Amino acid sequence: MTEPRKSPAFLFDLDGTLVDSVYQHVVAWREALREAGIDLSVWRIHRRIGMSGGLLVQALLSETGVELSEDEVKQVQSRHAELYAEQIRTIAALPGASALLAHLTRTGVPWIIATSGRSAGARPMLAKLELPDDTPMITRDEVRWAKPDPDLFMSAAQRLGVEPAGAMVVGDSIWDILAARRAGSIGVGLLSGGYGREELERAGAFRVYEDPAAMLGHLHELGVRT
């Protein structure tokens, strides 16, 4: 008796990985922080996208030496959510994202979305990806700690019924790759969120592709036999 050969499962980050939304997040954070009296260079905000919103604000505060109360931090996060929502119509799926997910579904490879974003911002992305509303997705609302903690990816693997070691995390930021390693999964990087190849490799990504379209063209490199 031999077990059937198993494909890895895929745990996908959302922003910058499946949808081209990183710059809209950057702009929304910059404005929300500015309203709270915190002026920051844009690149510093970009480099924090993908981590939990609370941690992002704390990290940026510690760099600037500014102190905000817990309520003020919540206010910044809620302004970010509002400002981001205003820009949702300008966001498009990344090239190949819909095709990649459709291909995995068609060939029986398990996959799920796991995002540090809240459900309110993440759910509208499903339509852009031509996915049904009940597509499996773990959001920040469902875990105590978002990336770079491993909880999102561990919950996502559990939802699929796979071990984290048998899953690959696909993400655009070093927070995805760090959370993947902490969960015991293999990280795959995409350049479509604006990080450089070397940063993702140095963080520990097993492979780096330009975007979902390029990953779809190289699935055999990830052990997918179809």
Place this chain on the structure above:
Amino acid sequence: MTEPRKSPAFLFDLDGTLVDSVYQHVVAWREALREAGIDLSVWRIHRRIGMSGGLLVQALLSETGVELSEDEVKQVQSRHAELYAEQIRTIAALPGASALLAHLTRTGVPWIIATSGRSAGARPMLAKLELPDDTPMITRDEVRWAKPDPDLFMSAAQRLGVEPAGAMVVGDSIWDILAARRAGSIGVGLLSGGYGREELERAGAFRVYEDPAAMLGHLHELGVRT
């Protein structure tokens, strides 16, 4: 008779190096290209900022397979300039930029700005840097080929009366570092334009700092004795 010990001269890129304007350029290019029927992922545009506008459009066209006439390319460039001009009020000097330039001036170290941008977009940045209107600056209008050709930096060195080999180019993009090498100058990278440290190092940057403030704190590493 010994010659007085000479400091290196500094040739500064502008966008992403002295002013926090890269994301405004990205957004303006994205919109100008979209109006011409070219939908591109934002990160692909970001990675081209800093090269000449004509080359940027050609490079993006060749990636997408779209063809535009010479007039249409000019139209995209002119729309970019308009859309960028609308956002100029949102642009700020990068941390330490004014202090760094003032320090160099005070200690007699020659410096000049050399930008792939046109004078119309670049001149308004001088006020943001607390610099007089007649600050020495070489813009795209004054050379046949902008970065990554070496012409801008060679003209800049000539304007200062120094040899390119005795000058350091300070820039945020790999186009600056490439143009520096082609000019025979040493490249110094800044992270403030959104590139990663490893990309700039791999392109050949001698040192990489976070932003002008960090460079000011490490001028001794660049051979500046003050």
